Amino acid sequence: MRKVKVGNNEIDVDLTDKEVTYIKDTLERDPTITEIGMFDVMWSEHCSYKSSRPKLRLFEDAEKNYNYVLAGPGQDAGVIDIGDGYCLAFRIESHNHPSAIEPYHGAATGIGGIIRDILCMGVRPIALLDPLRFGSLKNNPHSQWLLKYVVKGIADYGNCTGIPTIGGEVEFDKSFQNNCLVNVACIGLGKIEDFKHAPSRAYNPGDYVILMGGSTGKDGIHGVTFASRTLTEESEEDRPAVQIGDPFTKKLIIEATLEAIKTGYVRGLKDLGGGGLSCALSELTGDGGTGAIIDINKVFTREPGMNSFEIMLSESQERMAFIVKPEGLETVLNVFRKYEMAHAVIGRTDDSKVLKVYNEDDFVVKLPAKALSESPIAERKEKQPKFLDTLLSQKTPNPTKSLKEIVYELIASENICSKEWIYRQYDHEVGIRSIIKCGDGDSGVLRIIGTDKFISASVGANSKHCYLDPYNGAKGNLVEVCGNILASGATPLAMVNCCNFGNPEIPESYWYFSNAVKGMADFCKKLRIPIVGGNVSFYNEDEVTKTAIKATPIIMIVGLIEGENNIITLPFKQPGNDILLVGETLAELGGSEYHSVIYNLEGGKPPRVDEDNIKSRWDFIQELYKRNLIKANHDINKGGFLISIAEMCFKNKLGANLELDNIYDKKVRIDEFLFSESVGRFIIEVESITTKEILDLAKKIKVDIYKIGSIISDPKINVSGLDDKNFSIDVFELEKLYKNSIPNIMDI
């Protein structure tokens, strides 16, 4: 932070000297205190994307290139047309910094914010998903504290608003020790006409500007600038920058907003999140090509005596701004009255293209509406970190433990074991749409009541892979999350991402960001997946150790399933059926759980992504679905394919005979083969009479596929074909380890 002199006052800002000069030159005068505060917020990294914008341009224009994309990046949420007059809105966002300081309210208000983003697209929020990252859990009270209260924050807020939390994922890694990641995603469902009725723009002069919901207080002032710095020892003092959530009010806001939109009198709609009123008003008028005149004394405040600076910058939760047609004012206000929601008409739009805020007779803000959203770009340098070469050349040590011991250790490890301790605390049933529930599949599946369509949604990333190779790592994340969607029987439709990285001013950290973005852009262009939104969280860097978090470009994909019969689930169904492995297994143990759990190694050769191979596998799986040949499907993720097979055995208490003679290629070591994390592979269950048809088809379209065994009713996994290394494991014992790992740490 630095001091800037405006008029007779001095104020602390994060703006650079260059930016302050630029502001003064543009306005041709000194800005007021409130104005400089607004610029400070709106030009923060969090709001302006000033470091990330040049790279994000690599993404294909979704709205232009995909006819079913109704809203792309730059809007509050991505929106896609899913047929039958329905649309889906979805978005993912980070709430990392607040959660690191105050996990309960940090996580809760993260949920609150993402719900508002969906709501202001005019649709009902119907599902939440939360990818989380913490330091290692074992013997680490700090991480345990964060996990406990982040989960409670999400649960208390989501459960109360009646929006089911249908999925998520967690990684534990020491790089997140002082910078936990709390990403929150929300999906909304509605009629396309409702989305079109109320855009996030004030495009008509003469409309009323209404503020509805919670009162404006002194909490959360400068939340976004706080989020645009690295955390330090002193960050604890920024706890007042963390807002306090009120899910009860949010629930009423959801109902009141949806009912107000139904009146047809709401012409524009915007939530108040980061940057508060400043952000909402400047974006509404800036994007709509209008201006507005606002009376700051009309804003209802939580305490008397708040000055205009505080009112314009407050990030108090649970507030929405409505742009309402003059003839419908009373009708809309009556809806707010029914829900006993506080509200005030705070001004009107005009055609001046200037945002004017006055306090009695004094203007406190008089800015070109677009000025705040047109921040200068910050040019950042990028440089590959030196430590990478050493890491990449690390070799897998010779195993000293038996394969069986290794499987036991892996299944109980923090990143692989069951996350039931977490999802039991989330109401994942409310809304009566959840068909595939938490823990039962690779993705959450929701029905669309009144149609025979189903939404499939999943989130995830592999930070360890991205740490070693952000370009292939980011692609691998896409392969993995799309794999989750595909495994449920769905077709991936669109993607949003949440980029969590270190300090962009440090070239090595920016290099990670730059390469991850390039990976996502290349993959999505090739596999035809529109990128309809994103969020960037920089400055996840530890000031004490001077290290950044492992690069974490979180991917969220939504897909669609047509017809209940086409939903595929994960558990093995029938003894006697064959088990097939789809996709090639390479010696890719870099960043694997095997390396980290057994040898405490972070390096090695990470998985690479070959888009052509992935494409033909996806087409192949879709073709098998069409022919109704797949009985169960699970994509292979952390720990390798044996872990996937174990997970498929649990639910129906089945086992597997695995005969690996004809697939185990002796050119790679047994452990490399068993625990490789090569991306884009699946384990599928098929009826044995259809196996030949499937293998022939695979041969024809050049997809790697192997029959690796069959399902048995005895709950044992018997592995043969490994010469003297054959082994057998008890499924119940594995399940116990899988399920008890987190409760054993958390419930003491």
Added chain:
Amino acid sequence: MSIKIAIIQFPGSNCDLDALHVLNDVMTIETTLVWHNEFKGSQFDGAILPGGFSFGDYLRSGIIAAHSPAIDEARQMLKDDKPIIGICNGFQILTEAQLLPGALLQNESLKFICKWVKLRVENNQTAFTNMMELGSILNIPIAHGEGRYFTDKLKELQDNNQIVFKYVDNNGEMGEYSNPNGSLANIAGVCDLEQKCVGLMPHPERASESILSPEKTIHGKLFFESMKNFIEKRV
């Protein structure tokens, strides 16, 4: 005669639309949503207090809603022989209003729990269980943070046959792992002395369509079929 049912909406109710879908579209029973301070019991044959977090569960779950004018209407409905069911938060409201005995305390684990459980029918004479078999096992999900049933009049409840459901394990026994929240005597649901008012923590509206159920059962429908049967027989 067609039956008319009301779902009473409190600010913060969030299972109201789910119940509406099940009653209207699955059961084809004419049902309407009514805002709590506009509710008139005389216009309906029965009422549902849905799940959710009425008034944010501030102060204590259900207590603020228990002071809504809708509760006076509900009390009158019971006097007029009309059935009322409280589901989850609705159950909490009915105990706070003392229309049902006992109280719901924070779960033993101190955590919110969302999972499918098994219930054993302990009383099939009530307005909401008369189509169930005594001792039969139902698959129904729970989702609550404060569902640990407690009463200091257990003997009285037993003597008056007011215990309607108990949590049991897969074998229908009250084993070690069958009690999800630490409820006294595994109690999941109770009724009033006249057996017309029933409250339970599990959610029958989430268990009324096979597509939603892990075991493809539709035990939730039995509640509403029983209600319909009760109303039709009464008339």
